[in-house]
Amino acid sequence: MRVVVNPSVEPKILNVEQMRRIFSMRQTTWSNGQAITVYVLSSQHLTHQAFSKKVLGMFPYQLDRIWNKLVYSGLGEEPIKVQSEQEMLDRISQKPGAIGYVMQQINDNNVNFINVLEE
Amino acid sequence: MKLATRLTLLGLGLIFQTYCLDAKSLKINGFVAQGVVHAKDSNFVTDDGDVSFKLTEVGVNSAYRINPSFRVAGQAVYLEGGNRYPDGFRIDYLFLEWQLLNNPHWHIKAQIGRNKNYHWLYSSTRDVPHTRPSIVLPQSLYFDVFRDVAIGVDGLALIAQTHNKLGEWDFNLSYGNSRISQDQKQNLLGPNASGKLKHNTDKQVSLYWRPKLTDFQFGVSLLDAEFSYQRGENDTLFSGDESSQRIMFNLLYQGQSWEIASEIMRERVIAENVLFPGFYTDTTAEGGYLQARCFLSNQLTMLVRLDIYDRDRQDRAGRNIETLSQGLVPGYFGLMDQATAGITWKFAENIQIQAEYHKVKGTGRLAPIFTPNTVLNDNKYWDVWAVQLMYWF
Numbered sequence: 001m002r003v004v005v006n007p008s009v010e011p012k013i014l015n016v017e018q019m020r021r022i023f024s025m026r027q028t029t030w031s032n033g034q035a036i037t038v039y040v041l042s043s044q045h046l047t048h049q050a051f052s053k054k055v056l057g058m059f060p061y062q063l064d065r066i067w068n069k070l071v072y073s074g075l076g077e078e079p080i081k082v083q084s085e086q087e088m089l090d091r092i093s094q095k096p097g098a099i100g101y102v103m104q105q106i107n108d109n110n111v112n113f114i115n116v117l118e119e
Numbered sequence: 120m121k122l123a124t125r126l127t128l129l130g131l132g133l134i135f136q137t138y139c140l141d142a143k144s145l146k147i148n149g150f151v152a153q154g155v156v157h158a159k160d161s162n163f164v165t166d167d168g169d170v171s172f173k174l175t176e177v178g179v180n181s182a183y184r185i186n187p188s189f190r191v192a193g194q195a196v197y198l199e200g201g202n203r204y205p206d207g208f209r210i211d212y213l214f215l216e217w218q219l220l221n222n223p224h225w226h227i228k229a230q231i232g233r234n235k236n237y238h239w240l241y242s243s244t245r246d247v248p249h250t251r252p253s254i255v256l257p258q259s260l261y262f263d264v265f266r267d268v269a270i271g272v273d274g275l276a277l278i279a280q281t282h283n284k285l286g287e288w289d290f291n292l293s294y295g296n297s298r299i300s301q302d303q304k305q306n307l308l309g310p311n312a313s314g315k316l317k318h319n320t321d322k323q324v325s326l327y328w329r330p331k332l333t334d335f336q337f338g339v340s341l342l343d344a345e346f347s348y349q350r351g352e353n354d355t356l357f358s359g360d361e362s363s364q365r366i367m368f369n370l371l372y373q374g375q376s377w378e379i380a381s382e383i384m385r386e387r388v389i390a391e392n393v394l395f396p397g398f399y400t401d402t403t404a405e406g407g408y409l410q411a412r413c414f415l416s417n418q419l420t421m422l423v424r425l426d427i428y429d430r431d432r433q434d435r436a437g438r439n440i441e442t443l444s445q446g447l448v449p450g451y452f453g454l455m456d457q458a459t460a461g462i463t464w465k466f467a468e469n470i471q472i473q474a475e476y477h478k479v480k481g482t483g484r485l486a487p488i489f490t491p492n493t494v495l496n497d498n499k500y501w502d503v504w505a506v507q508l509m510y511w512f
Binding site for chain 2: 017018021026027028029030031035042043044049059060061062065068069071072073074075077
C-alpha cells in the first residue's frame, strides 16, 4: 500500500492522525495553505478496505458515515471517488494538492509518495 | 416565504452558479427511496391501520464554493409519510457558509440560513434514508410528529472542530426558530386547533469528543426551545406558551463487527394555558435508546434496539393523565417503549434495502401530541413493520 500525492505537496511524512484527519475531511488545507483534494476508491473496493483498516486504522463504514454527514447535511464535501487505481494515479498527478492511495506497483514519476508514521 | 418561492429561488440560484462561475465547484447529490409500511392498531402511519406506501423520500442537494471563505449549500426533499409528518416538498437546509478559520488544527465556520440540527447522533441526516440505522428512528428522541421542527432551524449556526492530545473535538452552537406549517401544527395540537403555533426561539449547543486511540465517541447536548400559541376562530384551544429544556448524552462505539449507539435525555416541559385558561403543567420526561448493529458482511447489517420514553419521570405509568382526564385518556399515552429488529442489505454500491419490525408499548409519541387521539390509538400494544428500497447519488 502506498500513499500517493501530487508533486506539489510539500510533506513527505505524515502520522496516522493527520492521515485520518485528511481522509475524514477535517483537515482541508496543507500547512502552506494549499487545498487538499482527496481521492478514494469505492467502499467495496479491496484496496480501499485495506487502506482504511491498515493505514488509517478506521473501518470503511466509519468513513462512509462521516462522508454522508458532510454531503447530506451540507457541512462539507466528500472525497472524489475514482473507478480504478490507474485513474487514481492519473488524477493525482494532474491535481495540485491531491492525495490518494494505491496497492499496485507504481512506475510513475508524476506522483510522490508519503511515508505514514504508525502510532 | 411560500415554499414554491423558496424552491424557485434555490433552483435559480443553482442555475446562476452553474452558468456564471466555474462549474467544477458545483456538487450535486441526492437520493430516492420508496417503501411499504404497516402500523396496525395505531394511527402511526394511517388512520385505518392498513398497509401503506406512504414511505416516499426523494431529495436533491447542491453545494457551491464561491471562494475559500464562502460557500452555499441547500437541499430540497419531497416526503410522503402518512401521519408521521406532512406530505410534500420542503427545504431541509439552505445556508451561506462563512469559513472563519481553517488551518491544520482548527476549523471554525458560521452558517446563516436554514441549518440542520447537528447536535444529536442522527439528527443531521434523519431525512436521508441510507444514512439511518433503521427506517423508523427511536421515537423517544426522534419522534416523527416533531420532525419538521427538530430537523433544523432558520438562523445562525457556529461549528468548530479541533484536536489535541486527548483526541478530536466538535463543538456546535445554533440559534434560530422554524416556521410551523398548518399540517405540522395539527400534527402537534390536533385537527381542531385553528390558531397559530409559533416556534419563537431554539437554542442548542453540543460537544463531541473522540478520545485518541479508542473507537469511542462521547457527546452531550443542551436544548432550550420556546413556543407560543395564538388562539384562532372557533378554537378549542387557548392562547398560551410552551417551553422545553433538554439535556442529552450520547455514546457511539464503532468496532470491526459491532457498532453500539446510545442516546439518553431528560426534558423539562412547561406549558401554560393552551388547553384551557389557567392550565399549567411542569413535567420532566426521560427517554433513550440502546442500539447494536452487527456487520455480518460488507453488505449485510443486523440491528437490534430498545427505546424507552416516559412523558413524566414522576409518573411513568401515566396515572396522572388518567386522573386529569377523568379516565378519558388512558395512562399508556404517557409512555412509549419500542423494541426493534432490523436488517440492511447493501447489494450494490449505491443501493440498499432495509426491513424492520417494531413492537411498541404505549402511544406517548403519536399524533396529535398535545390532544391524544384515544379513538384511533386504543391499543396499549401495537406494532410496525416496514421495508424500504433506497438509491443515492
